[in-house]
Amino acid sequence: MTSREMKNEVYSTIAGIAKAFSNPNRLEILDLLSNGEKSVEEVAAQTAISFANASQHLQVLKKARLVRLRKDGNKVIYSLANRKVAEAWTAIKNLAETVEPTIGLTLQQYRRARQTDQSICLTELDSARYQLLDVRPAGEYHYAHLPGALSIPVNELELRLAELPKEKTIVAYCRGTYCTMADAAVQLLRSRGFNAVRLEESPADASNPA
Amino acid sequence: MTSREMKNEVYSTIAGIAKAFSNPNRLEILDLLSNGEKSVEEVAAQTAISFANASQHLQVLKKARLVRLRKDGNKVIYSLANRKVAEAWTAIKNLAETVEPTIGLTLQQYRRARQTDQSICLTELDSARYQLLDVRPAGEYHYAHLPGALSIPVNELELRLAELPKEKTIVAYCRGTYCTMADAAVQLLRSRGFNAVRLEESPADASNPA
DNA sequence: CAACTATTCAATTAAATTATTGAACAGATA
DNA sequence: TATCTGTTCAATAATTTAATTGAATAGTTG
The missing domain is CATH 3.40.250.10 (Rhodanese-like domain)
Incomplete structure (x- = not known):
């Protein structure tokens, strides 16, 4: 393994995880799951995301290992994988609010x-x-x-x-x-x-x- | 402005900034710029990225306001926009190393x-x-x-x-x-x-x- | 002013992402 | 076993993104 091969592999892996944060619907889902576990149905209901699309975004988050799932009867319940997910999401929010003041202005x-x-x-x-x-x-x-x-x-x-x-x-x-x-x-x-x-x-x- | 419109705008804006972190070449550039400002030429030389492609990725980072630029003669020198960029990048690295142990294994x-x-x-x-x-x-x-x-x-x-x-x-x-x-x-x-x-x-x- | 240097821009192609639709599946209930 | 419910999967179309190439631009040097 050359230095370049090692770097390509490492940066690609991290980029794959960062990509999970790159879609507005997934960010809204992360905010939702920060407040506790939810079924796919609840996620879709609480956001403006269609049912099948919510399922798809949750698959993306699962593949990036940002969320965990457990089964309860015929429901699938998703939750954040660990504290670092919320920490990274907070860091990104913080950064975004700093570099893009329109976020604060819109809220205001x-x-x-x-x-x-x-x-x-x-x-x-x-x-x-x-x-x-x-x-x-x-x-x-x-x-x-x-x-x-x-x-x-x-x-x-x-x-x-x-x-x-x-x-x-x-x-x-x-x-x-x-x-x-x-x-x-x-x-x-x-x-x-x-x-x-x-x-x-x-x-x-x-x-x-x- | 409805609640939904506000949320769509805010989450989309943040996702746009998060997207800047979703490419391995850009992550390598961020790591490089964490160590001090660099011209496009230097960025391309220190990574395995072609010159024009490095310029393009720097444009993406600039549009997301993650980097700043200053001109020095006929060179354009890029640097991180502020401390929060490095903080968010660190949080993402941390998260990635936690949820994806292969990163550590590859390094090892x-x-x-x-x-x-x-x-x-x-x-x-x-x-x-x-x-x-x-x-x-x-x-x-x-x-x-x-x-x-x-x-x-x-x-x-x-x-x-x-x-x-x-x-x-x-x-x-x-x-x-x-x-x-x-x-x-x-x-x-x-x-x-x-x-x-x-x-x-x-x-x-x-x-x-x- | 011509030539040079560093960078950006534009055009192209290949590949990836998103949302939608409807079908498939697995567990629970009657 | 048949049916219902919650979820996932597969196929599609529209949109984005990434990398390459070569041309265009702006500042500098001779």
């Missing part, structure tokens, strides 16, 4: 239009004045959640407003920076007379700091 | 065959018994190097053996894990009666810890 524009661009950090939280609220599906809350957070999935929120303390500011969070469930929750809560803001961080960020 | 096989698989860590270094040796081209040494290291480019090594202390073990390093200049240096030094090993780390690793 989306949130400004909904008046949900205000957010507070975990370190500013004071349980006397704030109530953390996890608006993700219950399964994701059970997989991992921030200490002290209440779980009310955004689609049940309207029916369960009574569970929330009127006198505190509600701090809603969801899957991460690019997830919009917390925005919807904040808008709903405000329309019902609550004080509400988004949380700056997400559980996935918190366990995989930048 | 290459070095075993040359008896250069032995290496020592920076923390084990004791300047009374070891002499650090930087065998990269002089320009890369001047861009950044480890404290206490001597600079003798590997292609000049044979003529400059007299500059090395016979009684110490020579610890050679080059561009990084996948660079083979230190292996060549260790082989040459041993054939001339020196004690020599590779250094585990590289300057790029040292300034961008995993």
Whole structure:
């Protein structure tokens, strides 16, 4: 094996794994799986990806060994292979937001239009004045959640407003920076007379700091 | 802007940047530029990439804003855009080596065959018994190097053996894990009666810890 | 100004990727 | 065993990407 042969093999192998990150649908799937394991069906439902296409992208991620699967009855449940997958994904997100400021501007524009661009950090939280609220599906809350957070999935929120303390500011969070469930929750809560803001961080960020 | 439109735009933008990492030639170029700025000519010479093709890959990296360029006379000099590029590249390398053990095995096989698989860590270094040796081209040494290291480019090594202390073990390093200049240096030094090993780390690793 | 150097651009070809469709398959349920 | 459900596979078409070649460009040197 010559030096050139060794390098070609090594760089090609790494490029093959990096290629798994090069498609927007797969990135969205990685963000989703960062919040807990999901069946193909759920992945397709939670994204705008067709069922067969979601399966195909999951195959690509599997071939790159970025995800694992287990079978549960006739379902196939996918999850991230290990912590380094989320770390690499975070590093790429970080890099992208640095070199391509339009990402931040797009987010800002989306949130400004909904008046949900205000957010507070975990370190500013004071349980006397704030109530953390996890608006993700219950399964994701059970997989991992921030200490002290209440779980009310955004689609049940309207029916369960009574569970929330009127006198505190509600701090809603969801899957991460690019997830919009917390925005919807904040808008709903405000329309019902609550004080509400988004949380700056997400559980996935918190366990995989930048 | 709907939630879906926002997500599509954000994930597509990030995927576009991630795509820049999905080609083996570009990864080799990133490793090269981690060791200091280079002209297109130098990039092509140091890799197995043709001149026009190197230029093309550099354009791709430029479009993804992973590299910057400056003009010097009639040369165009490329360098990494910022620290986060090297950080993301390191995260990807780390991930790849974890999920794809063949990378490590290939490296090991290459070095075993040359008896250069032995290496020592920076923390084990004791300047009374070891002499650090930087065998990269002089320009890369001047861009950044480890404290206490001597600079003798590997292609000049044979003529400059007299500059090395016979009684110490020579610890050679080059561009990084996948660079083979230190292996060549260790082989040459041993054939001339020196004690020599590779250094585990590289300057790029040292300034961008995993 | 002519010749030279370093680089980029344009055109081409071969190969890979993406999304869609519908068929195939494997496990669970009746 | 027949049927249903969740998933994968195979075939296709549209789009991208990669490498090669040679021409074009911009700055420098004689």
